[in-house]
Amino acid sequence: MQPLHENGRGCPACAGQQVIGGYNDLGTTHRHLVAEWDQARNGSLTPEDVIAGSARKAQWICSLGHRYTKPINKRAKGSACQYCFNRMVLSGFNDLATRHPGISRDWHPEKNGSLTPTGVVPGNMRRWRKCAWGHEQLGAVANRTKTGGCSVCAPDRRVQKESQAVLTSEAL
Structure with a gap:
């Protein structure tokens, strides 16, 4: 796919200002995060609708089943479940x-x-x-x-x- 250019100022997709499915969406660039995307709590929003650099908060489910909220850009940079990493207390698990x-x-x-x-x-x-x-x-x-x-x-x-x-x- 050819990058899109706007008024000769560069590509908005490459600059993280426009989502292009199959090119720069979270589902394409960070395939491993799709399994932790909480579809039920994110509603109609999907990993294909957002880019990895988005500051928008999304709902996630870690591999142990903990549900948590975290901005997409932080999750894409490796920040994970705050319960598994003892950032927040979950009674009966990490207390x-x-x-x-x-x-x-x-x-x-x-x-x-x-x-x-x-x-x-x-x-x-x-x-x-x-x-x-x-x-x-x-x-x-x-x-x-x-x-x-x-x-x-x-x-x-x-x-x-x-x-x-x-x-x-x-x-x-």
């Missing part, structure tokens, strides 16, 4: 309570405000925790997973209390 139940048992009941272990993703954000022995600490969840428990408690005490907590929860 602290699901991913690290032992750590969530040490969640401080007052000092984290209205946040709960089901409302945050594990990461480097600093949160308050309180171990079974009463030690209170402010620190990143990542550090908590490395220490295996309260860094004030002796390692054998951390394991002992963790085992007791597991036994207690199993007895319920």
